[in-house]
Amino acid sequence: MSFTFVLGALIILTVAGFYMGRSRSLADAGGTAQRLHSRPHYYGYFVALWCGIPTLLILGVWTMFQTPIIEMLVQNSLPETMLNGDPAEMSLIMNDIRNLASGNITSGEITPQIQAAADHYVSLNTTSSLAKFVVILAIGIAAIAFARSKINPALRARNQVEKTMMAILIVCSVIAILTTVGIVMSLVFESWRFFEKVSPAEFLFGLEWSPQTALRSDQVGASGAFGAIPLFAGTMLISLVAMCVAGPVGLLSAIYMAEYAPTKVRGAVKPALEVLAGIPTVVYGFFAALTVAPFLRDQGTMFGLDISSESALAAGLVMGIMIIPFVSSLSDDVINAVPQSLREGSLGLGATKSETIKRVILPAALPGIVGSFMLAISRAIGETMIVVMAAGLGANLTANPLEAVTTVTVQIVTLLVGDQEFDSAKTLAAFALGLVLFCVTLCLNIIAMAVVNKYREQYD
Amino acid sequence: MTDAVMTEMQSSNQTRRERAANASEAVRRGLKKRYAAEARFRAYGIGAVGIALACIVVLFTTIISSGLPAFTETTITLNVELKQEDIDPEGTRDASTLINANYRKLVFDTLRAEFPDVTKRRDKRALTAILSSGAAYQVQQAVVEDPSLIGQTVTFELPVSADFDLYEKGVINKKTAEADRRVSDQQMAWFDTLEERGLIETGFNTTFFTHADSREPELAGILGATMGSLFTMLVTLALSFPIGVCAAVYLEEFAPKNRLTQIIEVNINNLAAVPSIVFGLLGLAVFINFFGLPRSAPLVGGMVLALMTLPTIIIASRAALKAVPPSIREAALGLGASRMQVVTHHVLPLAMPGILTGTIIGMAQALGETAPLLMIGMVAFIVDIPGGITDPATVLPVQVYLWADSPERAFVARTSAAIMILLTFLIFMNALAVVLRKKFERRW
Numbered sequence: 001m002s003f004t005f006v007l008g009a010l011i012i013l014t015v016a017g018f019y020m021g022r023s024r025s026l027a028d029a030g031g032t033a034q035r036l037h038s039r040p041h042y043y044g045y046f047v048a049l050w051c052g053i054p055t056l057l058i059l060g061v062w063t064m065f066q067t068p069i070i071e072m073l074v075q076n077s078l079p080e081t082m083l084n085g086d087p088a089e090m091s092l093i094m095n096d097i098r099n100l101a102s103g104n105i106t107s108g109e110i111t112p113q114i115q116a117a118a119d120h121y122v123s124l125n126t127t128s129s130l131a132k133f134v135v136i137l138a139i140g141i142a143a144i145a146f147a148r149s150k151i152n153p154a155l156r157a158r159n160q161v162e163k164t165m166m167a168i169l170i171v172c173s174v175i176a177i178l179t180t181v182g183i184v185m186s187l188v189f190e191s192w193r194f195f196e197k198v199s200p201a202e203f204l205f206g207l208e209w210s211p212q213t214a215l216r217s218d219q220v221g222a223s224g225a226f227g228a229i230p231l232f233a234g235t236m237l238i239s240l241v242a243m244c245v246a247g248p249v250g251l252l253s254a255i256y257m258a259e260y261a262p263t264k265v266r267g268a269v270k271p272a273l274e275v276l277a278g279i280p281t282v283v284y285g286f287f288a289a290l291t292v293a294p295f296l297r298d299q300g301t302m303f304g305l306d307i308s309s310e311s312a313l314a315a316g317l318v319m320g321i322m323i324i325p326f327v328s329s330l331s332d333d334v335i336n337a338v339p340q341s342l343r344e345g346s347l348g349l350g351a352t353k354s355e356t357i358k359r360v361i362l363p364a365a366l367p368g369i370v371g372s373f374m375l376a377i378s379r380a381i382g383e384t385m386i387v388v389m390a391a392g393l394g395a396n397l398t399a400n401p402l403e404a405v406t407t408v409t410v411q412i413v414t415l416l417v418g419d420q421e422f423d424s425a426k427t428l429a430a431f432a433l434g435l436v437l438f439c440v441t442l443c444l445n446i447i448a449m450a451v452v453n454k455y456r457e458q459y460d
Numbered sequence: 461m462t463d464a465v466m467t468e469m470q471s472s473n474q475t476r477r478e479r480a481a482n483a484s485e486a487v488r489r490g491l492k493k494r495y496a497a498e499a500r501f502r503a504y505g506i507g508a509v510g511i512a513l514a515c516i517v518v519l520f521t522t523i524i525s526s527g528l529p530a531f532t533e534t535t536i537t538l539n540v541e542l543k544q545e546d547i548d549p550e551g552t553r554d555a556s557t558l559i560n561a562n563y564r565k566l567v568f569d570t571l572r573a574e575f576p577d578v579t580k581r582r583d584k585r586a587l588t589a590i591l592s593s594g595a596a597y598q599v600q601q602a603v604v605e606d607p608s609l610i611g612q613t614v615t616f617e618l619p620v621s622a623d624f625d626l627y628e629k630g631v632i633n634k635k636t637a638e639a640d641r642r643v644s645d646q647q648m649a650w651f652d653t654l655e656e657r658g659l660i661e662t663g664f665n666t667t668f669f670t671h672a673d674s675r676e677p678e679l680a681g682i683l684g685a686t687m688g689s690l691f692t693m694l695v696t697l698a699l700s701f702p703i704g705v706c707a708a709v710y711l712e713e714f715a716p717k718n719r720l721t722q723i724i725e726v727n728i729n730n731l732a733a734v735p736s737i738v739f740g741l742l743g744l745a746v747f748i749n750f751f752g753l754p755r756s757a758p759l760v761g762g763m764v765l766a767l768m769t770l771p772t773i774i775i776a777s778r779a780a781l782k783a784v785p786p787s788i789r790e791a792a793l794g795l796g797a798s799r800m801q802v803v804t805h806h807v808l809p810l811a812m813p814g815i816l817t818g819t820i821i822g823m824a825q826a827l828g829e830t831a832p833l834l835m836i837g838m839v840a841f842i843v844d845i846p847g848g849i850t851d852p853a854t855v856l857p858v859q860v861y862l863w864a865d866s867p868e869r870a871f872v873a874r875t876s877a878a879i880m881i882l883l884t885f886l887i888f889m890n891a892l893a894v895v896l897r898k899k900f901e902r903r904w
Contacts, residue, residue, distance in 0.1 A: 004848070067752040162800040169714065172706035173721075176728045176774070179767050183738060186745030249508045256505025273512055278886060280828025282857040283523070283879050286864045290872065291522050321515045328512070352494050354501035375733070382735025384831035385857075389864060409737055409831070416744065417834055434741040438734065445733040 003063055006133050010059065010140060014052040017144045021047030021151060029153045038158035046157040049164050050147035055140045062132050070124045071098075074117055097121055187438055190431035197425040198226045203432060205229060209395035209406075211415060211426045226429055228436070230395035234312065234405030238387060239380040241316025241401050242323055246376055249320075250327025251369065257328070258335040259357055270329075277325035285389030288318035293390055300402070310392040310404040319386050326376045334368030334452070335361060367455040374448035378441040384409040408433050523883075527876025533665040533678065534628040535617040536591070536654060538570045540599060542610050553607050563596040563603070567618065574657070575650060586647055590654075592619040594679040619667065620660075622677035622870035624651055628662060631869070668877065672845045673859065677870035680863075682878050684845045688758055688838070688853030689827060695762020695849055696769060696826050701819055703766075704773030705808075708815075711774070712781040713803050732771035739768045740835025748836060755837035756852040764832050769822035776818020780811040813900030820893040824886050830857040856882045 018041075025043035029035040036043070071094060078093070093114065100118035151157075195203070206227015253273070257266050293314035300307030307313065338361050346356040362369070392404030393414060415430040544551065547561040568588045572578065578587055595618035602616070603609055619625075623642045626632045632641050634648065643651075654660050672684025707728075715721040743764035747753045753760050784807050792802040808815075833839070838854050839862060846853035854862070856878060863875040 003850075064751045064753075071752070158798065162798060165800060166710075166714065169706045169710035172703045173710045173715070173724055175703055176707060176724055176731060176770065179731060179742070179770070180727050182746055183734070183742045186742055187738070190745055249511050252505050252508035253512055256502070256509055260502055260505055261509075269509055269513070272516060275516060276512065278824065278828075278890060279519070280830065280857050280860075280882060280886070282828070282830045282860050282864075283519075283883070286860060286875060286879060287519055287522065289864060290526075321512075321519075324512050324515070352498045354498045355494065357501070378733060378735075382737065384735070384737045384834075385861065388831075388834075389861065409735070412737060412741070413831070413834055416741075417839055431741060431745070434738055438738050441733065441735055442730060445730060449729065 002129075003059075006059060006136060009133070010052070010055055010136065013055075013137070013140045013144070014048045017051040017140075017147070018044035018048040020144060020148060021045070024148050024151050025153070025157070028151060036153050037156050038161075042157040042161050043151050043155070045161045046151070046155075047144055047147040049161060051140045051143045053164070054143060055136050058139065059132070059136055062128075062136075066125075066128050066132075070121065070128060073124060074121045077120055078117055079113055093117075101125070183438065187431055187435040190428055191435045194425060194428035194432045197428070202226060203228055203429075207397060209411075211411070211429055224425060226425065228408075228433065230397040231406060231408045231411055231433070232436075233397055233399075234391070234395070235381055235407040235409075237312050237399065237401060237405055238316045238319065238391060238407055239377055241313060242319035242380045243373070243377060245317055245320025246323035246327050246380075247373060250324045250376070251331050253324070254328040254331035254335060255357060255362075258332050259353065259361070270332075273325045273328055276321065277329075279322075281322065281383060281385040282389070284318050284322050285385040285387075288314050288386055288390035292318055305402060307402045308392070308404040310390065311402050312391065312405045313401040315387050315390040316401065318390065319380055319383055322383070322386065323376045323379055326379055327372055330372030330375060330452075331365075331369050334365045334372065334455075337368070338364045365455075367451050371448040371452035371455070374444050374451070378444035378448070381444075382409065382437060382441050384413060388413050408437050412437075523876045523879050526873060527880045528873075529629050529631070530668060530873035530877035531665050532629070532662050533667060534620050534625045535661050535663065536571075536620050537615060537617050537659045537661060538567065539613050539615050540566060540570045541613045542566070542599075542603060544611050547603060547610050548607075555604070558604050558607060559600065561600070561603075563600045567591060567596050567599055567616075574654065574659075578650075583646070586644065587650055590620055590624050590647065590651060592621045592678045593676055594619055594674075617661065617663075619678045622868065625678055626870055627651060628655075628660065631873075668874070672843055673841060673854070673862070674843060675841075677868050677874060680871070680874060682856065682859060682881060684842060685854050685856045685859035685878070686881070688842075688846050689855040691758035691846060691849050691853060692761045692765065692833075692855050693823060693827060695759055696765040697819075697823060699763060699766035700769045700773055700822065704770050704819070704822075705777050705815060707770075708774045708777030708781060709803055709808070712778045713807065714799070728771050728774050732775065735831075736768055736829055737831040737835065739764050740832030742767070743832060743836045754850055754852075756840045756842070756854075757850045758846065758853050758855075759849045760836050761833050761838050761853075761855065762849070764836060765826040765829060768829065768832065769826045772822035772825060773815075773819050776821065777811070777815045780814025780818065781807060783814060784810045810902070813896050817893045817897045820889050820896070824889040824893075827855075827889070828857055828882065828886060830861055833858055834861075856885075 022040045022044035024047075025036055025040050026033065033040050074097060075090070075094060096114055097118045098121070100114065101121045203226050206225065207229050208225040208227045209230050210225045253269075257269065261269065293309050293311065296311060296314050296317075297307045297309050342360050342364055343356055346360040347353070351359065387407045387410050391410055392406050393410065394404060394406060395411075396403060396405050398405060412430045412433050415426060415433075543566075546566055547563075548554075548557050550557070568591070571588060571591060572584060575587060578584055595616075598618055599616060602614070620628070623632060624647075627643050627648065628651075632643050634645070638645055651660070667679060668681045670683055671679060671681030674680040711721060711724065715724075743760055747760045747763060748755055788806050788810065789802050792806045793799070797805065833855060838858050840852055840854065841862070842852050842854050844851070860875055860878050860882065863871045863878060
């Protein structure tokens with residue numbers, strides 16, 4: 001019984017419930033809807049909700065916890081001799097059992113115990129799926145019968161349906177909070193485990209980053225080093241390069257669009273700039289790695305400069321291009337929000353347009369522009385694909401944009417893509433980096449939004 | 461008045477006039493400078509816009525010019541003699557015999573027959589390198605599908621390997637030193653001979669649209685990634701659209717102005733600005749490690765992207781709901797509708813175009829998103845075309861990332877081509893949003 005099948009059966013049952021409820025209410029009222037408290041379809045919804053909500057909840061919970069519970073059962077059923085308490089070996093065995101059960105290739109030879117466990121796994125899975133189908137169907141039918149029995153012309157079906165809908169609406173809006181809680185919890189929890197192995201001081205202020213922990217303690221660099229300063233520095237360097245591109249270009253084009261451009265030009269150029277914001281970042285990454293970086297390197301050799309092919313400059317330049325629309329559209333809004341009277345006052349005193357802009361409008365719009373820059377910086381810090389494809393992997397503490405540096409996001413990706421073991425400091429470090437990233441961008445955003453909002457209120 | 465006073469007044473008038481003339485002279489001189497500054501400033505603005513537009517042009521021309529070659533493929537026409545004794549010596553027509561026959565040798569022999577004078581082992585191997593490793597597979601498929609072909613001589617259009625495809629397109633040419641390229645002079649000569657005999661053809665690259673990923677560039681296609689994207693987007697849409705609209709309706713129409721709703725609002729605004737990779741970390745920690753959902757599956761990818769696009773949809777939907785004038789609500793309430801009926805019967809239908817526009821834009825964002833999917837394992841090398849939301853899959857942008865990382869030169873064109881497909885989808889979606897907005901936009 002696959003998930004889709006059960007879901008389909010459930011939907012059919014719910015729809016059937018709707019029609020049964022509606023016809024029941026009409027029959028009760030002797031065929032005339034006027035005698036009913038609510039219109040007939042509300043009785044249909046009443047039954048459908050009674051049937052749909054509990055069964056869907058059970059289906060969801062059951063499906064989510066099915067695998068972990070079955071795996072626990074299988075693990076407990078393994079003979080004592082195989083359980084030597086080593087979690088790594090345990091997970092290997094479980095992997096074999098899983099692969100065997102789903103017909104994949106296993107890592108080692110298949111012992112009878114593992115074969116038995118796999119059979120057990122398969123049988124538990126089928127039992128669970130079958131039981132799920134039967135239980136859910138039974139509950140659904142029982143719910144329909146119950147709800148149907150409650151129907152009578154005096155039943156305030158509309159009010160009950162509306163109350164339920166309201167509850168659903170509230171649950172949906174709480175999901176936004178749950179997402180934030182989920183993000184914070186998962187980051188904090190995994191980071192906590194990381195900080196049990198590596199002290200926070202070492203992580204935040206250490207100067208050396210080499211997360212490769214060796215398998216054996218006697219290997220070279222066995223301990224790994226988790227000083228994240230080079231990553232922070234690299235992130236800042238690339239963001240700085242990006243802002244050097246996006247800041248002037250974005251701000252100047254915003255000024256031109258808001259103050260100089262004729263309506264026609266504005267109408268054509270604005271959507272064109274928005275195109276830059278709509279291009280997927282992986283495309284920018286490809287562009288940076290295959291066009292910009294080689295171009296810069298060739299130019300560098302012409303001028304006798306040694307530019308690394310994964311230079312911070314290439315990644316930063318392309319990231320700057322990506323950020324231009326953020327800066328320009330936000331600054332454009334802010335500049336447009338400056339009251340016309342300020343402009344007219346300045347022009348009336350004989351100032352030229354550029355003087356008005358430089359001495360009146362920009363100072364008036366400064367807080368908003370700063371806010372838009374901060375939002376753009378937070379974008380740059382959190383941007384992943386461009387740096388993954390165009391920046392380096394080696395942690396390099398340098399301020400020279402011609403060299404390769406690595407960033408926080410690049411390290412998160414490299415640490416988590418591929419094989420993982422969830423108790424090593426190496427994997428957990430990614431979550432600690434994620435926590436730092438989350439906090440920094442959150443602070444930047446909150447400050448930027450507060451600045452922008454406060455400023456907007458001033459002129460409204 | 462005395463003369464003395466008169467002269468004094470005259471002289472003071474004169475100095476005043478002089479001073480005024482001096483001042484206007486200074487202003488005029490300054491004016492020139494100020495107008496120059498004005499023109500300069502304006503030019504900076506035009507320059508900035510020009511730079512931004514130039515970036516777009518360069519980006520698009522680079523991608524299109526490097527991607528276009530991937531839409532054609534080079535094939536070699538070979539008359540392969542499907543001899544009974546080579547394929548099915550016992551004549552059983554047993555499926556496993558048909559599958560396991562040595563088609564490679566068959567195809568290679570046919571090619572070698574074109575050059576009977578090539579006898580050395582090394583040369584023979586160099587000669588057969590012209591053929592793609594998928595050529596034998598194509599013959600095998602044809603035979604398995606139609607065993608009656610055995611015993612006949614069948615004409616196949618077989619793919620050549622990627623290096624020769626590039627040679628045909630002129631990417632690899634004789635200008636580079638022989639040691640620096642992957643096609644030797646001898647191989648080029650053979651290939652030219654084949655071309656003279658009219659066996660080499662260039663046609664539309666159907667492989668690219670009908671296959672999933674492959675290690676061989678000439679056999680790699682984007683159908684697998686496209687299907688993966690489709691399934692992922694379905695999950696995203698199924699989750700984020702209803703949840704987003706419900707949340708927006710509650711916050712805009714029903715929510716009392718209290719602490720909780722304020723927190724929710726601030727939260728949504730902040731979520732919209734959280735880096736996408738953090739959502740990937742959430743998906744990894746919660747969906748995969750905690751709930752044990754399958755890795756690399758569109759199900760998990762869709763859930764993560766749904767959480768990511770939720771703020772976009774909620775913000776857009778709220779704006780659309782806000783734009784519906786209160787008079788509509790009051791009229792409906794006045795006729796005795798309940799508040800829920802007002803929303804479902806009147807406000808929502810009127811706000812729907814705006815909500816749909818926001819949803820499409822959110823979906824376009826999700827379609828182009830890569831980073832969170834890397835976290836949940838959708839970067840695997842997957843040769844099968846996914847058939848459901850729990851099958852391992854990859855999506856278009858991740859496919860772009862994978863190919864961009866690949867050292868094979870032939871993948872560069874394919875990466876650009878995949879980007880072109882991705883951008884086509886995005887342009888289509890955005891155009892749809894614009895059309896929706898234009899067509900149903902109402903001014904109250």
